[in-house]
Amino acid sequence: MVFLYILIGAVIGYALGFMKGVKICAESEVNGERNKKIMELLEGKDAITNDDIQKLFGVSDATATRYLDALEKEGKLKQVGKTGKHVYYERV
Numbered sequence: 001m002v003f004l005y006i007l008i009g010a011v012i013g014y015a016l017g018f019m020k021g022v023k024i025c026a027e028s029e030v031n032g033e034r035n036k037k038i039m040e041l042l043e044g045k046d047a048i049t050n051d052d053i054q055k056l057f058g059v060s061d062a063t064a065t066r067y068l069d070a071l072e073k074e075g076k077l078k079q080v081g082k083t084g085k086h087v088y089y090e091r092v
Contacts, residue, residue: 047088
């Protein structure tokens with residue numbers, strides 16, 4: 001009987017781990033599409049701002065900042081300015 005409980009626990013654990021992997025994969029696809037749209041927005045422009053990202057995706061200031069920071073960490077964008085309304089991002 002104990003063996004059955006262990007087996008059931010292992011199967012459930014595997015399934016939950018698999019589902020987490022599926023979620024991470026789906027998030028990666030979403031992030032890739034989002035990043036592609038941000039880079040497309042930058043085409044034909046010298047720079048983009050946090051406000052541009054907020055309008056494009058309908059997200060908060062903090063979320064737009066996270067999106068831009070992620071692209072900056074990937075080396076695709078460079079932040080110009082430190083804080084405030086005069087910050088913008090250029091293609092690297």
